[in-house]
Amino acid sequence: MKHDKSLYWRSLDELASTDEFRAFVEDEFPNRTPDWNDPASRRRFLRLMGASIALAGASACTKQPKELIVPYVRQPEEMIPGKPLFYATAMSVAGIATGVLVESHLGRPTKIEGNPEHPASLGATDAAIQASVLTLYDPDRSQTVTRNGYISGWGTFIAALTGARDAAKPKKGAGVRILTGTVTSPTLATQIQDFLTEFPEARWHQYEPCGRHSARAGAILAFAKPMNTIYRFDRADVIVSLDSDFLSSTTPGSLRYARDYSARRRAAAETPDRTPPRLYVAENTPSVTGSMADHRFRMTAGGVAEFASSIRGDTGATSPEARAVLKDLQAHRGAGIVIAGEYQPPSVHAVVHAINQTLGNAGKTVVYTGPIEANPVDQIASLAELVKDMRDGAVETLLILGGNPVYDAPADLNFLDALKKVKLRAHLGLYSNETAAWCHFHIPEAHYLESWSDARAYDGTVGIVQPLIMPLYGGKTPHEVMNVLNDAADQSAHDTVQGYWQAQHRGTDFDDFWQITLHDGVMAGTALPEKAPPSAKMPEQLANGAGLEIVFRPDPSVGDGALSNNAWLQEMPKPQNKMTWDNAVWISPKSAEHYGVTTGDVVEIELGGRKVGGPVWIMPGQADESLTVHFGYGRTRAGKVADGIGFDAYAVRTANTLWQGTGASIARKARDYKFATTQHTQTMEERDPFRAATYAEFHKTPDFARPEEKRVPNDLTLFPQWEYKQHKWGMSIDLNSCVGCHACTIACQSENNIPVVGKEEVAKGRHMNWLRVDRYFKGPLEDPELYFQPVPCMHCENALCELVCPVAATVHSAEGLNEMVYNRCVGTRYCSNNCPYKVRRFNFFLYADWDTQSLFGVRNPDVSVRSRGVMEKCSYCVQRINSAKIEAEKQDRPVKDGDIVTACQQACPAEAIVFGDLNDPNSRVAKLKRQQRDYSLLEELNTRPRTTYLARLRNPNPDLEKG
Amino acid sequence: MKPEDQESTSVATLDPGPDKVIGPGHDYGTVTDEIGGVVFRPFLKTPPQMFIGFACAFLLVNLLMIAVTWLFVRGVGVWGIAIPVAWGFAIVNFVWWIGIGHAGTLISAILLLLKQDWRTSINRFSEAMTLFAVACAGMFPILHLGRPWLAYWLLPYPNTMWLWPQPRSPLIWDVFAVSTYATVSFIFWFTGLIPDFATMRDKAGNPVAQKIFGMLAMGWRNSARHWARYQKAYLLLAGLSTPLVVSVHSVVSFDFAVAILPGWHTTIFPPYFVAGAIYSGFAMVLTLAIPVRRWYHLEDLITMRHIECMSKVMLGTGLIVAYGYAMEAFMAWYSGGQYERYAFVNRMWAGGYWWTYWILILCNIVIPQLLWSRRVRMSVPAVFVIALVVNVGMWLERFVIVVTSLTRDFVPSSWGMYYPTVWDWSTYLGTIGVFLALMFLFIRGLPAISIFEMREVVHEGEATHAHGD
């Protein structure tokens, strides 16, 4: 702020002439990290100019700046200016793909949607996928090949690598190593194999910081061979999650699982004769899956192992909970699922495999296939071997294809020290990250929206990754790098991928097959076939370490750190505690008291002699004696967004405490760390914005959500009722389905050009989420129930905001939309004061980035970019409504139900959000609103919201119902 | 006697005591000299307090300049406002200043119609105060806009968008209420000044002053015809501005009463805002009159009678305000509405600003009760302090209404606090500076007490005296 004060005395001309200013204009990304977190100081020069221009606007006579029209020289046929095109491709996280459709305007991808054809998506997306389009345009991405930190060229790299290869040829490739993440891409795997056959002494190592190590090892432990497990939640009546967060994107296939599971819940709520699934969750930290649980057992991550062995069946169940769960499972043989958490030790996975077999679930609700990984090795061992060889000087050339081991390798391996011993180190990555800093060569990697490749989904289905745009910064794919090694440097990624599949393809119709595959985004019939597994051998009793436990997890919003520099995800509130721009040491209220710490204290946690410092967050529902820390923060070379925020949990994570470790200690070092959360009140304060009941209660009193005393007669108004002749838009949000994953929030942000405001502004209460997801705790502080409630604009029929706007900037449309006209708004903020739902967001500063060229690309051209001093809010994606209406008009037909899908609805994996025309009695939304669970927020105010909710229903086990 | 001489004479002898509106031994001449003397006194003979006071005020004015420039350059985000508390100091100050602006019209118009002779020596003064207060108030609605350069969109004018303001919004009513009030107050004030301008013109020594006062006097010649017309006009204006006393703050109160927010949504607001306004208005008159009276030794023109009457008005309006608070709370409880009730729970102890509420009660209700005792009313320092306390209290009242109500409304998930920034404070103090600076200039440059009306008082005095014989 200081520099600001000194600055603003200067005249604009003076500013414009300073080198600083020119630097600003030239610099593609002026806002440095602190500026991201303090937009107060963001792009101050530009704002000065903006202000001066704006003030000039006060004198009514201002002319529009002249614009140019720049047509194509040769216009592509399918391209119609003004109309978006959609292409199918696939995004991989930790190597495992989800199919997506990408919206492209004049050749620039702007929005990602799920691919309905793809088994892992079925049209849904998660927050990370939604946000990936921002990463494409991230100006912090590395933009050139560097050698020893200096700008170099692709050619130089080819020369260097070829040289190394030739040098290694006589030694059969000894000393040449390739380090990748998990690889499911058949093409890449073949390329590597080709290389290894030519150079038998060379080695391929894999390491994925938050990969499926436990699942892989667990399968080997149980079946003596790697197997891939797929769960069929659409068939499951009883689900026991042993610390498995299968509804959040940490689990491959989670989108599909969420779809199947919530479909079951919804069906049971709509038709009484359908049995609702019952979900038991045993976990240490509240997860979105835990929030859906009918019974949530709070226990340490280590304790989960004991719980697992106590429901094995052979040894008698110890606790009453375990007994009830076991009874329930045995009552539903073949219709139950026991699922082990991705981050539980292999032994738990093995036990679970055994349990599923003994209960006859295997083959019914739990399906096994061959591994989807091209080369399922023990990655920790693989990395350890690499480190050992590097330390012994046995490695001369190391090719790191993606990943960031210097940052995220287990701390006890001291990867960096070993790395320094390698003669030639080359790193391929989206960012010039911590690892790149220690490599001779860094090659900018092509974003998946710029790449040709292929990858397998959680069930093995192959999706072809095709580029939407030429690499912005000359990025290369792993395929191209491998081509260099395979002495085919001039072969493009496209030819490589296509060539591989041509070789695989039987028959002559390859071109049609290829076209169809590209069009659908899925390669038909590539899902791995079911395999009956050998009978799993039950491991001995599982023991558990003692003492304070630390649990390592990928961050709920930025994951393992690969997405750290994505500002949308940084500002996405973490579902459980609505925290943004930070990670923290999560601790239970009781333990906090015991260790004398409280939220905001900065503590030093110590595990096995390794220390790291971070702020404490007291998390209701967290298990006692169990700390949870999240990866993805404490980055030093992530980019201007993520550098220097949060702390690096990898620093205390070792190869044998990958996911949890006991015997930790915690000590306070400082106080009053300032978090930025979007919700301060944790409970519902004797109010009932969120309404829930058990299925039993629901069947007894079907109108529990909307009891007589809460109803408001429809004619309770002095004014004549407006008649909505044409359409009557409305939305229904099913709280029974919503898992609280926040995909809708980011989808909305992407669709509606919602700006990022930075930590300081969020802390002030100025976050801009049009669609926020409220989180309430209900019940005892120690072990409460977790409720998630998405809250977009209610589009009230009697909208209070409209009444008080002095300039008619927010008014009602003939179709019942509550319109917000940015260009008319003068910013009195009266509408927000008078909005009982507080869904309106205000541009207190110029939040929209008006000067970072590269970020213009991500904007949706159909939505205005809001300027400083105007109010904004959810518009029901009116741009989609308008275009659907126009298309229908042109074809002279009425708008069909389903023609209009809002961004949040489209992203939602649980299909919790439904939008449509209430004037059409057969529309899905109209039907949903006729359900008895339907209620509107603050109905007593008679605002008549168009957005209404369907109450949550729980299906508790009578044996366990307390009270 | 010349004002300069007064330095020798002691205050006690000047003040005629609680039953007189003017000191003994005054004739037309002395009144004119004493009041005019303030203006015609040589520049360097101005009391030092005036210089010091003005200097401080002027500094604050500059602070305002800085704050406003920063605000325009950066946006309203420099203030502490956020969601849910989207209105902060700006609106609090706006209401506060408007309230202060009420004493003027009340004293000059209503008391004139009620033939309260004690108003004469303070009316001019409080009219000026009204003007300056309204000027300060007027700034805020524009400053607090997200896009202040578009403020003119609140005015109904033909435009190429075929758009008009939205008449259902109380903010539009404000625009008219406040601007009308400002205009009428100004005309009233200026009309009142005309005969005195003439007097000053005739008294003025140097030609420049003569010219200036001459123009302002608009050719006033003290002819009987002038006086006849003048009295008529003055009465008409008084009649015209009387309803405004009630209307302005009623309309301002609608900004809140019309909204659905618990703590705003109250039908009792108009009367109790008006009472509050008069309350704070008189408090401010006293706050200013007492020092000036002292510095310029006007104790024989602004007598204890005036001070006591004003104290009584304060006491009265204060009680109405107290009733307002009581009713507000009672209705919240009686309504049985969950949110209404909670609004008061929040105000009184649950919320983050509970203490502001209790300080407000202390300032506006408890302390002023001292005015029941005549001894307190008769003690100038005591009255001065109480007046200050009431000023603070009334500001807090607006803070409690505007901010505290916003912090916690309906949906718990979006509750939040409000922390004013240095720029909030700068803007607030800045307007106080503007107000005081204008006040000082007015006192120094224009007859702060209506000469001709004082003459009337003298005249009536003599008349009664003559009867006495």
Added chain:
Amino acid sequence: MAQIFHRSSNSLAKVTIVAMLLIVGVVVLAAYKINAGSFITDVDVAPGQPVPFSHKHHVGDDGIDCRYCHTSVETSSFAGIPPTETCMGCHSQIWANAELLEPVRASLRTGKSLEWARVHDLPDFVYFNHSIHINKGIGCSTCHGRVDQMPLTYKVNTLYMQWCIGCHRNPAQFVRPRDQVFNIAYQYPDNQLELGIRLVKEYKIQSLTDCVTCHR
């Protein structure tokens, strides 16, 4: 006591009062005139173009249909500006060497687009869709005027909001039969209103005056 003011100041004062009122009036009027004048609106002002393209010649003399160049006008929000190829389609044969067309040829050679100055430029917060207007029987010339008589293209309407609303409130005044949409020389018949009302019914034209029709 001497007079401070000359007697003339009486009349002077009166004059001043009147003058004040006049000045205010004049200022307001001037502001309005300037705002409505072509200095602000650019109506009747033909901006300079890289190539002095003449609609008069291409439409008027050669009778080329609007859609030959503005290809997406029926399908997209944006009418479409022809790529250089389209120009060269003809001009590789006729006027193949004309000095005037060098920029066009250069564009094709270098692959660098022509940069036309935008004539009809709505603010960025206004979302206009050509296709639906065309589809509902609003002719090109209704908004763009007789381009077939424009040697250089210029705006004939202010494109002010009041101008848009004028039609949106009562489309019947301007709607024409669909087959006449591209008839640049179309004359509204004398019975336009009754025809209009009939077409409005026939084409299911709604009078959309919601803000979100154009602003979002």
